[in-house]
Amino acid sequence: MERLSSTVRGETGARQMGEIHEFMADVDGDGKDDYVVAERAEDGSIITAADLDGDGIFDVVTYDEDGDGVAERSWETRPQS
């Protein structure tokens, strides 16, 4: 009984949390690696946020609806100047 309940609890936790990955990648193609955080949701979609200029504030957010690596939507969060 105890083994069964712990298995169920583990599966539930995995579904709720999603996978979060942090890595460096050259998102904007300027030759410098940028800090990227990506989260895969339980429905297979992937949201990424990237800090392009290294100031600690995310500048671009992308949404990959079907998780095929090609973002369907992207938003720039950089304030207009």
Ligand SMILES: [Ca+2]
């Ligand atoms: Ca870059």
Ligand SMILES: [Ca+2]
């Ligand atoms: Ca930034």
